[in-house]
Amino acid sequence: MTEYEFTCPECGQEIEVNDNMRKAIVTNGCPVCTAAASEDEFATLTE
Numbered sequence: 001m002t003e004y005e006f007t008c009p010e011c012g013q014e015i016e017v018n019d020n021m022r023k024a025i026v027t028n029g030c031p032v033c034t035a036a037a038s039e040d041e042f043a044t045l046t047e
């Protein structure tokens with residue numbers, strides 16, 4: 001279930017994620033380039 005869109009400030013990759021994935025990215029960094037990410041990099045998607 002997609003809830004957020006992550007845009008990496010480092011590599012520019014855009015990834016649609018759910019809440020668990022969002023927490024994982026904040027903890028572990030960008031899944032593409034491993035740059036540190038904060039919750040500010042996530043946009044909430046509305047449907």
Ligand SMILES: [Zn+2]
Nearest residue numbers: 008011030033
């Ligand atoms: Zn990245």
